[in-house]
Amino acid sequence: MRCSWLVLVCCLTVSMGRGAPPNIVFVFSDDHATQAIGAYGHAISQLAPTPFLDRIAERGVRFDRCLVGNSICGPSRATILTGTYSHINKFFSNEHTKFDGSQPTFPKVLQRNGYQTALIGKWHLASVPTGFDHWEILPGQGRYYNPDFRTANGVHREQGYVSELITGKAITWLEEARDANQPFLLMVQHKAPHRDWSPAPKYLGAFSEVVFPEPETLFDAYENRSLAAKHQDMTLRNTMLLGSDLKVESYHTNRFARMSAEQKAAWKKVYDPINEAFEEAEWEGEALVRWKYQRYLQDYLACVKSVDDSVGEIWDWLEAEGLLENTIFVYSSDQGFYLGEHGWFDKRFMYDESYRTPLLMSWPGITKPGSVCSNLVSNLDFAQTFLDAAGLEAPMRMQGASLLPLLRGDEEVSWRKSHYYHYYEYPGWHMVYRHEGAYDGRFKLIHYYDVDEWELFDMRSDPHEMVNQYDNPTYQKTVVRMHNELEQLRVRYQVPPNKPKSVEGVTQHYHSDKIKVRQGDSE
Numbered sequence: 001m002r003c004s005w006l007v008l009v010c011c012l013t014v015s016m017g018r019g020a021p022p023n024i025v026f027v028f029s030d031d032h033a034t035q036a037i038g039a040y041g042h043a044i045s046q047l048a049p050t051p052f053l054d055r056i057a058e059r060g061v062r063f064d065r066c067l068v069g070n071s072i073c074g075p076s077r078a079t080i081l082t083g084t085y086s087h088i089n090k091f092f093s094n095e096h097t098k099f100d101g102s103q104p105t106f107p108k109v110l111q112r113n114g115y116q117t118a119l120i121g122k123w124h125l126a127s128v129p130t131g132f133d134h135w136e137i138l139p140g141q142g143r144y145y146n147p148d149f150r151t152a153n154g155v156h157r158e159q160g161y162v163s164e165l166i167t168g169k170a171i172t173w174l175e176e177a178r179d180a181n182q183p184f185l186l187m188v189q190h191k192a193p194h195r196d197w198s199p200a201p202k203y204l205g206a207f208s209e210v211v212f213p214e215p216e217t218l219f220d221a222y223e224n225r226s227l228a229a230k231h232q233d234m235t236l237r238n239t240m241l242l243g244s245d246l247k248v249e250s251y252h253t254n255r256f257a258r259m260s261a262e263q264k265a266a267w268k269k270v271y272d273p274i275n276e277a278f279e280e281a282e283w284e285g286e287a288l289v290r291w292k293y294q295r296y297l298q299d300y301l302a303c304v305k306s307v308d309d310s311v312g313e314i315w316d317w318l319e320a321e322g323l324l325e326n327t328i329f330v331y332s333s334d335q336g337f338y339l340g341e342h343g344w345f346d347k348r349f350m351y352d353e354s355y356r357t358p359l360l361m362s363w364p365g366i367t368k369p370g371s372v373c374s375n376l377v378s379n380l381d382f383a384q385t386f387l388d389a390a391g392l393e394a395p396m397r398m399q400g401a402s403l404l405p406l407l408r409g410d411e412e413v414s415w416r417k418s419h420y421y422h423y424y425e426y427p428g429w430h431m432v433y434r435h436e437g438a439y440d441g442r443f444k445l446i447h448y449y450d451v452d453e454w455e456l457f458d459m460r461s462d463p464h465e466m467v468n469q470y471d472n473p474t475y476q477k478t479v480v481r482m483h484n485e486l487e488q489l490r491v492r493y494q495v496p497p498n499k500p501k502s503v504e505g506v507t508q509h510y511h512s513d514k515i516k517v518r519q520g521d522s523e
């Protein structure tokens with residue numbers, strides 16, 4: 001225990017008038033699209049309900065426009081911890097970066113001010129976590145079946161399914177390690193529903209009979225868009241692998257290396273018949289894309305079920321212990337995800353499905369049950385929100401804003417009118433060109449600066465972002481205004497000038513359906 005009574009008393013005094021500092025339970029997942037959460041009302045989620053996630057929204061606030069500053073795992077996590085954009089926290093991309101744990105983070109501030117802090121699950125920032133009294137993380141991306149965990153004492157392997165193990169560890173920490181005299185921060189960070197979408201034994205085949213509605217843009221031909229949309233390597237058609245992604249065994253020889261005989265038998269019982277039917281059908285072209293889409297969603301949504309269960313179990317535990325009343329319960333993901341929109345999976349683009357991330361927050365007595373907030377909020381704001389809730393000052397360098405006024409339903413609050421985005425990882429997985437942009441809630445301006453191409457979308461008339469209006473004379477006033485907006489955002493957030501690099505000769509694509517076994521799969 002790191003807190004002294006004096007510190008705790010100071011902390012309690014600071015938050016006087018708000019009652020005891022609240023506990024913060026932050027359940028966080030990886031690549032969870034809003035389309036796959038019942039509370040967001042999308043057709044897909046109606047076929048794969050998420051009752052426990054929906055309960056957070058029923059008791060609290062559903063944020064409809066929670067935007068990420070950089071739609072990729074490590075950078076999003078670095079932003080959440082530090083309350084800063086990538087160019088400030090220096091974690092620009094997943095590749096070859098190590099998070100500098102010496103910088104100010106919200107868990108550190110909470111810890112210094114009387115909070116007990118714990119982190120369990122996916123970390124993906126390469127360095128050792130700082131600011132936590134307890135941590136137990138998955139090395140790298142982590143594994144779905146029988147994963148390794150890293151603690152301060154080294155790495156060990158555990159039998160079981162990753163989401164269930166993480167939930168169990170979180171509840172064990174609450175039961176056994178929590179100090180009832182201190183408020184706490186518990187961060188529960190799931191691997192699911194990240195690629196390769198391997199469901200828990202109990203949910204294997206949970207949706208194999210369900211036919212999910214296809215997105216309107218499944219067969220997007222990327223006309224009227226920049227080169228970036230055409231150049232990416234993240235389509236269901238070409239990039240999604242039959243073996244590792246879609247479980248067709250003949251394309252994948254080493255999936256079972258980590259599984260027990262029992263796990264393997266459960267797996268084969270479900271997938272063998274699906275695969276036999278697939279081999280017989282000999283799908284091609286659009287029919288193959290359609291088959292891939294259904295298989296993708298069936299497994300993705302089965303993974304989501306375990307995350308939903310996790311939320312339910314932790315919530316129920318807090319409620320049974322009488323702790324829920326003074327707990328801010330938060331659910332979010334590191335970014336959104338494409339579930340077939342534009343023919344894609346993965347993220348990275350500033351297009352809506354991966355730019356927008358789920359955010360559900362409940363705080364009894366503060367949040368009005370069932371409220372919806374459509375302000376432009378961001379993962380940049382999480383750190384300041386948690387510190388504000390604890391009655392603590394945020395470090396000056398943090399660049400977001402506390403969501404507390406919005407949680408309280410204060411409609412008069414002055415809030416950002418536009419949001420800044422910047423993606424940096426190129427060349428890299430899925431080959432999405434670097435880009436930055438500004439979004440004002442209706443118009444989105446995007447600059448792919450390595451190829452110097454611009455896009456302007458009118459989200460009101462074109463919510464699926466299919467028509468670039470940048471050169472359309474009708475939109476020229478908006479183009480000028482959005483250029484200004486982008487410049488102002490760059491100044492406000494102290495973004496250094498971009499240094500365009502030629503993309504010529506960069507032809508390396510990471511995937512191909514012809515590759516039967518993905519790199520790094522074997523053990």
Ligand code: SGN
Pocket residue numbers: 030031072073074094124141194195196346429430518
């Ligand atoms: C892995 C995935 C990619 C994914 C990145 C980043 N490939 O490399 O599809 O974009 O992670 O994801 S996989 O074949 O190994 O699954 S992130 O969530 O960590 O940003």
Ligand code: CA
Pocket residue numbers: 030031072073334335
């Ligand atoms: Ca992710």
